[in-house]
Amino acid sequence: MTTTPIAHAFAEPEERQELRKAVFALASKYGHEYVAEKARTGGKTTELWQDMGRHGFLGVNIAEEHGGGGGGMGDLSAVLEEAAAAGAPMLMMVVSQAICGSVIGRFGTEEQKKRWLPDIASGAYTMAFAITEADAGSNSHNITTTATRDGDGWVLKGQKTWISGVDEAQGILVVSRAADAKTGKLKPCLFVVPTDAPGLEKQPLEMTFDAPEKQWTLFFDDVRLPADALVGDEDAGLLQLFAGLNPERIMGAAYSNGMSRFALAKAVEYAKTRKVWKDQPIGTHQGIAHPLAKVKIELEQSRLLQQKAAALYDAGDDMGAGEYANMAKYAAGEVACNATDIAVHTHGGSGLTRELGLANMLVAARLGRIAPVSREMILNFVAMHSLGLPKSY
Structure with a gap:
């Protein structure tokens, strides 16, 4: 029987080790002082984000056919860890690439994947994620943001809070609830909402620590969405x-x-x-x-x-x-x-x-x-x- 040496069994693949080194080196060129200065002055770490995108680091978890590196969450988490270790963490990677990229890549239609994933992978398109509500907290079953059918589209109404980086995003993946046509009960559904959609109001939350990524409260006042704003299967929940x-x-x-x-x-x-x-x-x-x-x-x-x-x-x-x-x-x-x-x-x-x-x-x-x-x-x-x-x- 062939056995694997213990050192090799616990070591990451050589390709990922090289990825870690390359990300750390790039992020170190910006470093803590760059991020801190942006945070203090209300600036954004756009140069770092774009540089990481040009090197292909932001989309390592997204399929190659959609402009990514074809890797997985192990690779993407390695990228974020190394950037943070170099003093230049990027919170929007958690949201745009990991959450939204994963959901769309796994459940989105082919058209949705082609529309959003290449630009998410390159960093040209950033997507925020909105699930938290003031009266729901950790209990996502208490979410009250609802989507109602209106002809071929939807109307979204409700509010979210503690939503990261809305001012840096072009779209928001919103967790809402919609009525099941068979049972009448509400079920969770996911919609992509443009950040400039009519009826969407954004209010910043004041924090006690400095960070380039701001936190927001969102109000959806009868935001109208097309049918293809719904991500994946309406019944997948x-x-x-x-x-x-x-x-x-x-x-x-x-x-x-x-x-x-x-x-x-x-x-x-x-x-x-x-x-x-x-x-x-x-x-x-x-x-x-x-x-x-x-x-x-x-x-x-x-x-x-x-x-x-x-x-x-x-x-x-x-x-x-x-x-x-x-x-x-x-x-x-x-x-x-x-x-x-x-x-x-x-x-x-x-x-x-x-x-x-x-x-x-x-x-x-x-x-x-x-x-x-x-x-x-x-x-x-x-x-x-x-x-x-x-x-x-």
């Missing part, structure tokens, strides 16, 4: 929705893990060079070294979960991908909070300076414990689906 949520969690993990790598690298560099006592760097002291080592262990655990979740998704195992995507997102949110906190503490007072940027990152990392799903809901999921415990909510 939750299957189509969850096709985008597993990639969202995997990419959320990649975003947080990349942020952790950036923060840890900054802290380790400082611990190696900062000297206070007896001409020794502070990294020689266990009070500094041990927390950093602990973060390193937690980070590697989180990255393994992320890679396994992506591998399961790419293999078509939706059930397994859902389980590990949730666990990966949980682990990554935890380590991001720990890594940024310890990085600030390692630097002392200078860790809170605007120039270093770690304090802003500390607040941003906290979002990984909340969105796109809270850690408590993930624990509910694991308790119920992984451990077989009774449903608690």
Whole structure:
């Protein structure tokens, strides 16, 4: 019997390793200072986005026949992780390429794929994703945004909140509910809505941390849509929705893990060079070294979960991908909070300076414990689906 060496079994394919190196090198040309300056001044990281698109990095998960790289979620999550590790994370990759690209690529008609996927792959067309509502929260069954048939088209009415990057997008994939003609009950349906559609109002949400991507509340006041705005099968329901949520969690993990790598690298560099006592760097002291080592262990655990979740998704195992995507997102949110906190503490007072940027990152990392799903809901999921415990909510 032929056995695979352990090192090879846990190593990513050489092609992906080279992809990681190329993305890190490109993102490093922009880096944290570029992103921070854009965030502070209300600018957009358009140059970085376009450069990543020109190199083919944004569409690695989209089929070759639709202008992408023909890879999978493992490749796309690697791109986002490396960009974040270089100090230049791109939140819209989670939304446009991972969620919207995956849903359209899997369930869209051939016409829809031809219309949207090539430009999503190149970065020329950005699509936001709108599911969250103020009165629904984590319970997507309480969504009240509705789509009503009107002749050959639809009329959309309702509102969404905490929607990322609407001002950078040309379209929004909106999760709504439509009446089932047979039962009369409401079922989830997905529609692509142009961001300049009549009847769509956008209001920005003020955040306490700086980021180039803004958050928005959306109001759909009888927005009229053509028949082909409906993505996929009207009766597919939750299957189509969850096709985008597993990639969202995997990419959320990649975003947080990349942020952790950036923060840890900054802290380790400082611990190696900062000297206070007896001409020794502070990294020689266990009070500094041990927390950093602990973060390193937690980070590697989180990255393994992320890679396994992506591998399961790419293999078509939706059930397994859902389980590990949730666990990966949980682990990554935890380590991001720990890594940024310890990085600030390692630097002392200078860790809170605007120039270093770690304090802003500390607040941003906290979002990984909340969105796109809270850690408590993930624990509910694991308790119920992984451990077989009774449903608690």
